[in-house]
Amino acid sequence: MKSILTLLITIILLTVVSSQTNPTLPNILLIIADDLGVDRTPGYHTGQLPTTPTLDSLRAVGLTFENVWAAPKCTPTRATIMSGKHPVKNGVTGTPGNLDLEHRSIFHNIEDSTDNTYVDAVVGKWHISNPSDPDHPHQHGADYYVGLLGASVEDYYAWQKTENGETTLCNDYVTTVLTDRAIDWRADQDQPWFLWWAHAAPHSPFHTPPEEMYSIANTGNATRKYLAMIESIDYSLNRLLNSIPDEVEENTLIIFVGDNGTPENVTQDYPNGHGKSTLYEGGVRVPLIISGAGVSRSGEREDALINVSDLHATILQAVGTKLPGGINNSLGFHHLLQGEEGPQRKYNYIDFLSQGEGGHIIREQQYKLIVNVDQSQEFYDLENDSLEFNDLLLTGLSTDQEEIRLKLEKEATIIREGWSCNDFIQNGNEEGIDCGGDNCPSCALSNYDLPSEKHATVFPNPTNNIVTIDSDNININSLRIFDAQGKEVYKIEKVNAPSYVLNIDAFEKGIYLMFVEYDTFGEYIKLSKR
The missing domain is CATH 3.40.720.10 (Alkaline Phosphatase, subunit A)
Known part of the structure; x- marks a missing residue:
């Protein structure tokens, strides 16, 4: 018992x-x-x-x-x-x-x-x-x-x-x-x-x-x-x-x-x-x-x-x-x-702003920009100076560093005044992730203003499965692919190579938009899955 x-x-x-x-x-x-x-x-x-x-x-x-x-x-x-x-x-x-x-x-x-x-x-x-x-x-x-x-x-x-x-x-x-x-x-x-x-x-x-x-x-x-x-x-x-x-x-x-x-x-x-x-x-x-x-x-x-x-x-x-x-x-x-x-x-x-002190900061993987409340700036290389001993603005920036500083400055302004088209979130009045609305590229493929001169070649296109993206010796940073509704269906960071081979066998048949990002610019390319 x-x-x-x-x-x-x-x-x-x-x-x-x-x-x-x-x-x-x-x-x-x-x-x-x-x-x-x-x-x-x-x-x-x-x-x-x-x-x-x-x-x-x-x-x-x-x-x-x-x-x-x-x-x-x-x-x-x-x-x-x-x-x-x-x-x-x-x-x-x-x-x-x-x-x-x-x-x-x-x-x-x-x-x-x-x-x-x-x-x-x-x-x-x-x-x-x-x-x-x-x-x-x-x-x-x-x-x-x-x-x-x-x-x-x-x-x-x-x-x-x-x-x-x-x-x-x-x-x-x-x-x-x-x-x-x-x-x-x-x-x-x-x-x-x-x-x-x-x-x-x-x-x-x-x-x-x-x-x-x-x-x-x-x-x-x-x-x-x-x-x-x-x-x-x-x-x-x-x-x-x-x-x-x-x-x-x-x-x-x-x-x-x-x-x-x-x-x-x-x-x-x-x-x-x-x-x-x-x-x-x-x-x-x-x-x-x-x-x-x-x-x-x-x-x-x-x-x-x-x-x-x-x-x-x-x-x-x-x-x-x-x-x-x-x-x-x-x-x-x-x-x-x-x-x-x-x-x-x-x-x-x-x-951050408290009792007249503060400002805002923005960074990418390596560099950080500080914009103080008086609009003065500081710029640090966090990969090589993680404790921030050396403000690079005091010694002068290289051409590449100045481009990054300007890009960070612009992105911070967009975040403060509206909604970013680079945050991978559908926010504000966007119609899809980082597309549509007042500020972002259109989500409809037919409405994209695609440049006539491409830096990257995509082949074969259309394709059933394997596709190669070749940028003619320009380093590719990342790739993002969106479907016809603007939904991101694929992304890879840190490609760090002039070409990339991708298998899209799992994709549904249809038209997609690929965004190829380089060091200082990016471009959209249509991709067709048969």
Whole structure:
């Protein structure tokens, strides 16, 4: 009888655990560390680093992203992830800021695309309402909210805690409270869930956490306290993950990201004045580690250009939403998690303006342009000078570098004033991905203004399967192919050769448009599949 009872209890428990998530829909855990740049994150820089076994384990089984930009302060980054729009588009360009309800949140978009299948919560720092509004998280679609509404707490042991619209004084340690609430909320869910878990740490005031939460010795100065606070996040993440049943954790996509660069007084490696609140890499380059459900690349690194806005579209893709490349300024990169072909940013862009300081930045794979608020510029070669010690404008640009600077300047203006035709997203009033509407080339093949003189030869054309693109010794950078509806059906970056052989056997019969991109120009060529 005892063995039968044990078996029944086991079956009941397994039933409860399995009911906590729909196996066809992953849970989403988004962890945001406050004021954490790559220079103090293990796996990026060396030097004085915290000990983070939990993050290390996620990196070992997941994907580490090398080139991720956030805004240089927290509010515009959070508003960007929430809305999928650059700061200049969502109106939150600095701190403080308010994300107006006219901007559709990630929570509302998940609700719409999954017919309210998901339950969601924000646990932690909000800081995208001004003035602070206890109901703002709910107005943006969060089913449950607990945390701090403002930028930071004055004391990690005495802070204003807001929970479901009511604010009271809390004398318990912030990081512990936010972890306890995250654990309790998750345990109560019996349907797919999305948890936005935004820590107050390691934001100042720098202090020594409870002794069980860190291992670093000698926390007598600001840097050592800061490192101990990062370790407290790692400790808390371990607590949360250990509370999740294995079956549920296996079906959970885990995203860890910093919201801006490391504060100036605790940075390392970067030049003085290149930390948080600046448009230099020390202010905008942040860690991003993704593991769990839907991630097949284990222990790998990815150097694609990623914007924090892209998390919006990627989360939507993870829950099954079909997007035309992305949404707003957010380019989905879920395919990268699985090592599949798909669009990657040609340009990355961030803008920031707070109390008369800031500007905007734009980069391609190698070069970065900074346009300060007074319209002065700086130009850096990130492949050879990743810490930005040498402004190339001070010594003069080569002809090729000047062409790239002008191209970056033009693209940034387009992004700020309208919608890019080079972002692989159907946005603005485009009729297809980067085609149609007021600014982009027409999606209808018959309307393309194709130059009479071609640099590339495509043969055979028409073709049944194999086709060769030969550019007469001009280096081809990339190829993109669109169908008659303007949908991108093929793309390859970094061809880096004057010719390329392509098999289009899987294409449907019909007319396609191929865009061949060279170093400084591109051309459209019609392609016929028989």
